[in-house]
Each structure stands twice: as structure tokens, then as C-alpha cells.
Amino acid sequence: MTATFEAAAARDLAEQEGVPAVLDPAAAEHQVLIERWAERHGVDAARRLAEAEDLADAVAAEITPDNTVDTYAKSWRVWQRFCAASGLPEAEGSRGALVAFVAWMLCEGQQNGKGYAPNSASTHLAAAVVGLRQRGAAVSGDDQAEARAALESLAVKLLQAGERRGRGQAVGADIDGLRAIARACPDTLTGDRDRALVLTGFHYASRSQDPAGLLTGDVTEHPRGLLVDVLTGKTKHSVRTAKIAYADDLEICPVRAWTAYRTRLVAEHGQQWAAPSTPAFVSIDRWGHITGGMVPDSVTRAVKRISARAGVPIAWTGHSLRIGLASVARRAGRDSIAIADQGGWARHSRSMLGYMQREDGWDDNASASLT
Template sequence: MTRWAERHGVARRLADAVAEAIVPENTKDTYAKAWRTWQRFTATQHLPVDEGGRGSLVAFVAWLLREGRTDGAGYAPSSASTILAAVVVGLRERGVHVARDDQAEARRAMDGLTVRLLQEGERRGRGQAKAVAAGDLYTVVRACPDTLAGHRDRAPILTGLHYASRAQDPAGLLARDVALHPRDLVVTILTGKTKYAVCDARIVRQRDAEVCPVRAWENYRKRLAADAAPEWSAPDAPAFVGIDQWGHVTGGMTPDSITRAVKRVSARAGVAVAWTGHSLRVGHASMARRKGRDAVAIADQGGWARHSRSLHGYMQIEDGWDDNSSADLV
């Protein structure tokens, strides 16, 4: 029995190590931030940090919506919902029993408080990211200078638009993950938030060379090979690199630096509402739908589930007008 227990303990530690290794970094970061928020709440309310009962969870969501942010403002309901879910995970990981009914009661309280906020005229959160539009895309591309940094800026924007990228997608690519193909370009990306799969997104060369993602990738790689050390052109090097004000490569881009680059480039071009890291993803869905592309084809290209509610919302930007039930009623 002792020998079995020892072996079981080793196996359990190995399993825990594997589980820890496969959790994405952005998910770990979300859990860590949520737990720090919970610690602030319990400290201000003089509650033990391991108190996971109904009363504390309901009080927590009310606090989140009222004053939970570090600046004393309340969180947007969507953010509060994410924090609550992450805190429940954190409590359970620390051996605290959190009953399903207690968590459900906290969510019902959150729903009721959210309705009250809406009735009082409060609209919190950034809302849906601004979608990339064709006209703005040309403006942004033309604002990129003929430098290594300018070619780098064009490449993740144009390729990302054509495979509906999130900010973490281009940041996670190696050079070998973006491959020229006899029929244009294949980008191998990891898709999904909780259940992962490798997806080969096929990007077709566009008729207009100015906004062609394949040409943008080719020009960027040529410029990188000419202006940077050979190591940055190796297959195992990051596909997209950071570049300082002197034109020197500083390393691979992170999701945050991708988001900052997208915002910076759109602001430089004078786009009315600056893009975010999610604008390329929203833009792909809405632009493809406008071109009459099938919802399944859009889902497969962007790595959405075929019945994704978020994808449906993005396509509704176009469908809400083209398929509007108010058309030709009389």
C-alpha cells in the first residue's frame, strides 16, 4: 500500500505538471489577476480569503460592479463575469468547496444588477471591437513607411485580416508556421480558447497587390533578411519581430505588442476609431459575409466553432441590414 501510494503521488505530480504546462499563458494571467482582485475584496470586507460561500460570492459580484477596479470604478458586467469564474477556479484549486448553487446565485445577482445598471443608463465596457473596413485598410497600408518596421506592420495586419487573427495568433507564430504554397500561403495556427486544435489557414493571393497578404509577407521577409541578422530569418525564429526606433530587431512580438502595433498603425493613418487587437478578427467575419461567403467557410478559416455565438454577432454587422425583417414590409 505504501509503495502504491508513493507511485500514485508521483503520477499525480506528473499529471499536475502536465496540466499546468498546457494551460495557455493568457489564461494563467487571467486567473492570477482575478485572484488578486479577490484578495483585495476579502481584505476590504474583512473576510477570510478561503470564504467561498453564497453570501461572500454575492457580495463579491456586487462589489465588482460597484467599486471593484483599482481606480474605484466598477467593472463592466462581462469583465465581472470572467473574474467570478476565475475566482471560483482559484478557490477550488485551493481546496475550498464552492457549491454550484452558490455560484449560480451569484450569477443571478450579477444579472439583476446588470439590468439595474442598464435601466440607470450606464453602459460599461468597450463594446465590440471596431471592425476593419476596406477603405480604412488602404489608408493604413499606405501610411506604413518603406522601412523594415513599416513592412513588419503591414504583414501581420494583412495576413491577420485574412485568417481572422486574435492578437495572440501572430505573436505565437514561428517563421516556419507561415509557408508559401503553390496556391499562395498557409498559416498554421493554434485555435480555440479551452479546447485547442491546429488549423491550417489558407490565404489566397489578392488581385490588388497593395493589400495582398501574400505579397506583404514576402516583402517583409525579404526586408528582414536584408536588414537584420541571419538568425531572425531562421525557420525557428519568431514570424513577427519587434523593432526599435533605430530599426534594430528586439525579439519576437508578444500579444500586447501586436495589439499596440495595430492601434499605433491605425492611429498613424488617422482612422476615426483606432483599431484594437480584435479588429482584424471582427473585420474578417464582417467583410467575408458582405462578399457572400458561407458562414461555415468563415468559421473554418477563423477557427470558430461552426455555431459560434461570437461569430454570429460579427456577421450580424452585415446580416442585420441585408437580412433585415423590416425590408419591404409595405
């Protein structure tokens, strides 16, 4: 079989794989790859390699977290609005377009006409570059770096002009707040669930999606406490089994709070809620009816409501429990590696170290005790 025939057969194969006659850049690259394989290995091998590529794409799509997919989709819509407003083509990520995108986001990028906070603009820039590359656009690292440098410089200009954008970092949970919450929870199933949600979530540094993803079978009793299989984390480090020990302070013991909540749930609503496949944390309406499992948004709202009910000075958010574990454990002298393993951070995570710095910044401060 000649190379010319192989190439023609490879084009036929590409058409069978669904590649249109008029190709976008990504599809054209795919066709060239198939033709190269056919010339090297034959049409049958090229077909199998193409099928393997499809499988790899499917696996990548399957393992990408839903919140990452949502972020990419949202950022691509921001990019589309920018292109529509500026008259630029969506499929080109040139140096000038990326820098203009950054400036537009800080100036007027939100749908209400206001500018984004620099952190949000940074997220949209990174995700838009991913979207451009997925669609076959060539975006160089140098061009992206220049856009990011422009973003950082413009952010400094905003600070110099007195603008403070963004909500800032969430307040971290603390022990006094946990006690106030435990005391404020009513003697109802909802109150028991709230207490268990906050106390267990604090001890394994939960994000809002973590308790929402837990099943009853993911939490098992152990002679020394609980084992919590956290399977909804964003990275390989946060897919873990966290150990939660009994607390000396009975009022805020996460193990006893969990046991009381689950015992009451089964007693009031039936043995079916003890099944391993049921949600660990259920949604309960104002009349005490179970409406299903909690979702990340309902966890975030619950933590905010629970902390406000307890009179916590600054209402907690869905991330407060995660921040709190890192900062409180550091204050108590726990090793950073042990904290990282418990909370599912990489052992030198910048975000974890930033939470710890809230405490270290006082004890290790260069100006402390000089006067």
C-alpha cells in the same frame, strides 16, 4: 497486511509526498484519496497512483494558456481585496459571499474605487470560483448560479440608471481600412512589417497573441499563397493551418506583403533572420534596429498605431482583425463553417456568430423592407 496498517502506511506515504501534518482542505482530500488507494490496492500501487496524480497536475498546468493563468491570478487578487474589505475569509465561497462579491465589484471593486463593468465582473466571478475550488473550498453550482443571476439583475439596474460601462466591442477591420493602411505604410522595413502584419493577420483572423507567437518556420509558401501554422490559439479549434491565397487586388495582397517584408528583413539584417526558429514578426525601434520578436502587447499597440496613421475613423485594436474577417467574409457570402475553420472558431461559436450578426442583422432584419 491489515486495513489499519495499510491506512497508517498510506499516511506515511502522504507525508513523503509532502502533505503537511496540518492539512488544508485540498491536501486533506488528497490524503484521504491516498489512504483509500492503499486499502484497495496496497502501498506500492497507492504510491504509483499518487505519482500519476502529480503528473496529471503538471500536465494540466503545462497546457493551460498563459493568458488564462494570468486571468485566474488577477481575479484571485480581486477576490482577496474583496475579502479584506468585507472581513470575510478567503477560503469560503458561500452563497452570501459570492453575491456580496458581485455587488462589491459593481459598486467599488476597482483599485481606483470605481465599479467594474458587468463583463469584467462576470470574468472575475468565474475565475474566483475556480480559485476557491482549487484551494479546497466547496462552491456549489446553485450558489454560483445565484451570484450570476444577481450580477445580471444588477447590470440591468445600471443600464436603467443610464450607466454604460466597459469599452464595448472592438471595431472590425474592413477592406477600405486595409487599403488605407497599405497606402500609409512608409517605404521602410517597419512599414513593410506593418503592412504584412495587418494584411496576413486579417486573413487568418488573428488575435494579438497569434502573430506574436509565430516563427518564421510557421509560415510557408505555397503555389496558391501561404500556409500559416497558428499554434498559439486558446482552444483546440485555433491550433490550425490557415490558408491565405493571393489577392486579386495587388495593393492589399497578404502574400505579396509577407514576401516583401521577409525579403527586405533578410537583405537589411542578414541571412540569420531566414532561420525557421526566428520570430516571424520582429520588433523594430525608431532607429531601425531589431530588438527581438513582437509580443502580444506590441502587436496590439502596432495595430492601433498603424490604423491611426492611416486615418481609419475609429482606431483598430488587437482584436479588430479577428472581428473583421468574420464580418467581411459573411458580407461576401462565405459559409459560416468555412469562416470558423479559417479563424479557428468552434463551428457554432457564439463570439463568431455575434461578429457575423453585425452584417446579418441588416439583411435578415425582421423589419426590413416593410415600409
